Amino acid sequence: MGSHARGAARTSSAFSHAAAVPNVDLGLLVILLVLLSVTAGLVGSLSGLGGGVVVIPALVVLFGVPIPEAIGTGAITILATSTTTGAAYIRDRLSDLRIGMFLEIATVPGAILGATATVFLARASLTDALLVALGIVLLAIIPGSLSRWNEETPRPSTPDARSRALRLSGWYVDRATGRTVTYQAAETSPALGVMFGAGLVSGMFGIGGGVFKVLALERYLGLPMKVATATSNFMIGVTACAGAGILFAAGYVNPLLAAPVAVGTAAGAYVGSQVLPGLRNRTVRWIFIPVVAALAIETILRGLGLP
Amino acid sequence: MSDAAAEPIDPTLPPAAYARMAQVLRAGLYASLLLLIGALVAYLLIHPSVMSAQAIASNPILQFLSLSGLATGLAAGDPAAYLTLGLLVLVATPILRVASGFYYFRRGGERTLTAITFTVIVLLLLGLLVIGPLVR
Numbered sequence: 001m002g003s004h005a006r007g008a009a010r011t012s013s014a015f016s017h018a019a020a021v022p023n024v025d026l027g028l029l030v031i032l033l034v035l036l037s038v039t040a041g042l043v044g045s046l047s048g049l050g051g052g053v054v055v056i057p058a059l060v061v062l063f064g065v066p067i068p069e070a071i072g073t074g075a076i077t078i079l080a081t082s083t084t085t086g087a088a089y090i091r092d093r094l095s096d097l098r099i100g101m102f103l104e105i106a107t108v109p110g111a112i113l114g115a116t117a118t119v120f121l122a123r124a125s126l127t128d129a130l131l132v133a134l135g136i137v138l139l140a141i142i143p144g145s146l147s148r149w150n151e152e153t154p155r156p157s158t159p160d161a162r163s164r165a166l167r168l169s170g171w172y173v174d175r176a177t178g179r180t181v182t183y184q185a186a187e188t189s190p191a192l193g194v195m196f197g198a199g200l201v202s203g204m205f206g207i208g209g210g211v212f213k214v215l216a217l218e219r220y221l222g223l224p225m226k227v228a229t230a231t232s233n234f235m236i237g238v239t240a241c242a243g244a245g246i247l248f249a250a251g252y253v254n255p256l257l258a259a260p261v262a263v264g265t266a267a268g269a270y271v272g273s274q275v276l277p278g279l280r281n282r283t284v285r286w287i288f289i290p291v292v293a294a295l296a297i298e299t300i301l302r303g304l305g306l307p
Numbered sequence: 308m309s310d311a312a313a314e315p316i317d318p319t320l321p322p323a324a325y326a327r328m329a330q331v332l333r334a335g336l337y338a339s340l341l342l343l344i345g346a347l348v349a350y351l352l353i354h355p356s357v358m359s360a361q362a363i364a365s366n367p368i369l370q371f372l373s374l375s376g377l378a379t380g381l382a383a384g385d386p387a388a389y390l391t392l393g394l395l396v397l398v399a400t401p402i403l404r405v406a407s408g409f410y411y412f413r414r415g416g417e418r419t420l421t422a423i424t425f426t427v428i429v430l431l432l433l434g435l436l437v438i439g440p441l442v443r
Contacts, residue, residue: 021359027351029359065363079397083336097328098420101408105423112434119442166419238427241401242434248398249439251369255390256350256362259343262397266340 021062026256029063033257034264036062041081041268055261056206057298065257068122072252073261074206075115075244080262082208082237085273094230096170099185099221104238106192107209110199111242118204119250131205131303139296162188163221172227181224191220195235203243208236324411328404335400342393349386368394372443402431 021032040054056074059065065073121127159168168185185191194216202209210232217228247253350367371377371391380388409424 023358023360026354026357026359026362029362030347030351063359063363069363069366076394076397079401080336083332083397083400097324097408101405101412101424101427102420104405104427108427108430112430112438115434116438116442166417237401238405238431241398242431244398245431245435246439246442248394249372249435250443251366251372253368253394254363254366255343255368255387255394256347258394259347259390262394263340263344266336 021064030256030260033063033260037077037261037264038268040077040261041084041265041270042272043268055265057302059257060302063257067127068118068247068252069254069257071118071204071206072244072247073254073258075202075240075247076253076258077261077265078202078206078208078236078240079244080265081269082233082240084266084269085233094172094226095234096223096227096231097234098166098170099168099217099223100231100234100238102166102168102188103191103195103213103216104235106195107199107202107213107235107239108242110196110201111203111209111239112199112246114200114203114205115243115246116203118206119246119252121204128303128305132300135296135298135300135303139293159184159186160188168221170227172224174224174226181227183223183227185221185223187220187222191216194220199239199242202236202239203246206243206247208232209239210236213239321411324407327411328407331403331407332400335396335403339393339397339400342389342396346386346389346393350390353386372440398435402428405431 021029024032036058037055040058043054055077056070059070059073060067118127163169163185168188169183171180171182173180194212198209198212198216201207201212210229213232213235214225214228217223217231218225221228223231244253367387368391371380371385371388377388377391377395381392405424405427409421409428412420412424
């Protein structure tokens with residue numbers, strides 16, 4: 001049986017769930033995963049959340065993948081999404097690389113801590129409680145996002161000393177309106193705090209943490225929605241790299257799952273990145289908020305052990 | 308904040324930085340996808356009898372997670388080793404992206420952002436090469 005048989009079983013039955021999909025040929029499994037991940041990549045890139053929000057629960061619920069391996073695959077999914085769309089967003093100059101790199105000083109340590117915690121918590125069977133907590137946090141931020149529903153451009157904000165010193169500002173041409181939109185980052189300290197939390201969640205659960213990143217970029221730094229979404233996507237890749245690196249090196253990334261998922265996600269994300277620059281902000285929000293709600297509910301249900 | 312007549316603020320990174328990072332991302336993505344697709348097809352051809360439950364229950368790359376194991380597997384032409392390499396390229400691509408930022412910030416004489424990007428690179432390598440293997 002070659003290398004497949006030689007590979008020691010990393011998974012533990014204590015973490016595996018019953019699969020909705022029957023035991024099928026590996027080739028069919030690959031095809032199913034590609035189809036799933038194309039959808040995940042599309043939703044992930046449009047919402048700025050990353051494809052993990054679709055892939056992780058689907059792997060657990062539909063395919064019976066143990067949670068740690070699903071999280072490892074989710075982290076790889078995020079990498080594929082961010083890498084694909086990142087190139088397009090950077091080309092269109094929607095991503096603010098300067099602000100993104102500045103904030104990575106908070107997200108990366110968070111992700112390292114989160115991924116390391118996942119490895120230990122999975123072994124201690126405490127993952128389910130953390131999933132419930134995550135779902136509650138996600139639901140709590142939706143009203144805040146809805147309150148700015150009608151704002152197409154950033155609110156006037158006063159930059160702090162750090163923002164001025166590091167010149168955390170930029171501009172872009174909005175394709176939908178044809179206008180040039182300028183911005184200057186405002187409250188960097190709370191943004192750094194939220195970014196650390198985003199990194200923690202990303203590393204711990206294998207999702208992009210885009211919910212928190214967009215929140216910090218839009219709410220505290222006062223960036224336009226499209227810049228916030230594209231910059232979040234840029235940052236998600238680096239944050240996911242920190243978490244995925246640990247999960248990969250620790251043996252929680254199974255390439256027979258991760259390879260088809262990465263390929264499918266990249267294809268879906270490419271289509272999404274071609275659509276986003278032409279959308280109005282309200283359209284992005286219509287996609288963004290239901291995805292957050294679905295993620296939150298799915299996470300809570302998984303944590304409670306409900307179908 | 309928005310004004311159609313306003314003169315745009317000068318970009319804080321040169322256009323070449325954006326182009327270079329997009330190139331890095333594309334190169335890393337294409338290389339990893341090529342490796343993953345090729346190795347996955349080879350794996351399916353070599354292991355036609357593997358079922359989904361077996362594939363999910365075990366991880367075929369654990370012996371390739373060390374540099375010596377990976378080198379041995381690649382030299383032997385084992386598809387699982389090439390799957391490992393594809394994943395490694397995908398994981399490493401964002402590190403190169405940050406390295407591009409480090410280069411441009413350093414060239415621009417921006418000490419704070421140079422220090423930030425350098426720290427991020429060190430942390431990313433620390434996670435992949437030290438912390439991950441330690442908790443395996």
